[in-house]
Amino acid sequence: MSSPDLPLVAPQTAHPAPTAGSHHGTGKNQRVKRLSGFDRIAVILMVAIPTLIVVGLIWLPAISSVFLSFTNWNGIGSLADVKIIGVENYTNVFTNYPPFKPAIEHNLIWLVVMFVVATPLGILFAVLIDKDLKGSRFYQTALYLPVVLSLALVGFIWQLMYSRDQGLINAVLGTQVDFYGDPKWNLWAALFATCWKQVGYVMLLYLAGLKGVDASLKEAAQMDGANQVQTFFRIVFPVMRPINIIVLVITVIESLRAFDLVWVINQGRNGLELIATLVTANIVGEASRIGFGSALATIMLLISLVFISIYLAVVMREEER
């Protein structure tokens, strides 16, 4: 299919090559040459400063964590006298650290619940609110409200609901369930509280995306006899691809770095172990098992890398197309 507006010539001959020294030339080389000294400094600074920040704040700490994971450093004294102990920290993590296995399981459960419950629910709410139902502003605000609260605060709020002796849920139901203390319940209680927040976040992202979808697309689909569900899944959802990817990435990131809420509840112990809380419990605080904690952090980094690679692969394939 050729566009009728364009002359039928090869692209390189469509625009005549500019003559040397011409001030009207739009060739790429010339534009670069015309950068003044000041521009060049500006460009260098714009590249150098972010690079320094990224290297200094992200790469150096990450690489030193990996290095420290092979040592027994306790956080005291200079790095010169750390002892390198090989993979001992890793063997200890896998064979001699009972909280590690549950932590991996809980992170996976977290990811699945976020993916299967929180995200679809957020999308559903976004679609419903996008329909401009009566009072949709109210619903939107109510659902979005938890998002502005920090997860630490969310933990405290739900403590009031969940508390065994003084909580609302037990008072209303007349039960005595120990939501935060009983390992049978506390993971799900924490997940419920997280979803409460995450749903609003996903909803907002999706709502913003939905507002940008061309209404004529939906009309056309309806003219062709598609029902609401079909319109959404066949037309709206595919059109929203950029937002879908953002939501997916956010879901994965939020699940991997799940930490605050659980830390507030019981510092990630007794049924609420997560990798991030184990890292913190070992590194921060009086314990100072920096080497061991770094090994845990490195494992977390590797797991994250899997998801990051998948994401990058998808994005790059997209760009190649």
Added chain:
Amino acid sequence: MNRPTTEAEYLAGLVPASAGRHGFSRRSMLRGSLLAAGVPALLAACGGNDTAGGGGGGGGGDVTLGSNFSDAVPVKAMNAMVADAQTKQGIKVKLNTVDHTTFQNNINNYLQGSPDDVFAWFAGYRMQFFAAQGLASDLTDVWSTIGANYTDAFKKASTGEDGKQYFVPTTYGPWAVFYRKSLWAEKGYTAPETLDEMVTLSKKMQTDGLVPLAFADKEGWPAMGTFDQLNMRINGYQFHVDLMAGKEAWTDQKVKTVFDTWKGLLPYHQTDSLGRTWQEAATGVVNKTSGMMVIGSFIGQQFEDADQDDIDFFNFPEVDSNIGADAVEAPIDGFMMSKRPRNEAGAKKLLEYFGSPDDGVVQTTNDPSGIAANTKSDQGHYTELQKKCAQFVASAKSISQFMDRDTRPDFASTVMIPELQKFISDPSDIDGLCTEIENQKKSIFTS
């Protein structure tokens, strides 16, 4: 929707309107530059102590004092102590109060950075650890002044592995079984002397509709108290010390007996303890729904002023008559000097004050949950409870600190807290539990 004509327009279309609005507004730029300006200020603040006491030069500046006493009552006590020290010792003290948990969590960085001249800390292994790392100063000459004020037990608790003193004790609070006098009088209970009597009493309390032993372990450390009590009653003080120092094996039958005995007592403990804080459990004692509680004397902070005289306690009962019940757990709080104090002369003067009888009086008047470590401190102002606590500890043959003060901090927090919680939620597999603890202990103590 119009077709975008340029790439920029297309990209702009992808950004949700709500996000785009904030793009590069003047306000966010302003915020950014404020942040940029704030960072150096923040950095400067961290090292602020360098300049804070600089005015006086050689030894004449303020003495800086880092305090983790951040709750209302202890803050009141600290302020009174500082005021008294300034007038009595002729020094100027700058008090830096940091939240209790934050202080403990940052202690490593704090001591390696630019710490205050004098800082609040705990006696026992936790003190020895930092002394051995060279992060605290030798206080032997301060002890030559204040030494006569303390018993040998306190001197021992202030001494590092190298035989020098690094710590000035101020107050302590014993652990025991606390209860309300009025409730016990009403029901006609008497304090048990042996574990069997305690079980009988617990059963009676249950038939009376009470929770016999109020119990909480959400924070992870309160259960350590019960373990310590049982361990010292079953295996004695020395075994406690050796076990905590990593010299005894956790797989030893002696340790298993402790867990076994505890398992037998668990039916009388308040259930669902892992979701409850010690304050919530103490509320049960205050409200007379729980009969008693194994806890430190700081439980007094949970009682109204009017009820202070209604608090009583008894020593954790004897389990084995060969071992007896003369070992008491009484964690000691006090102060240490950082490795290179800016005002060493002033810091030592301040520490001498902390080791003086006056300090004990000021501190225990303002915060009646503690007892003065100083034997020469006047006890005339003590409440009934304080008097009894002081007598109780004085009659003890040996004084332990507490599990997390008598052993390595990394072992206590990353191994013992999760394992004790595991035991409480499922006490069936004691052998497996002890093996897990021992394996982790080996890897930590040999690292």
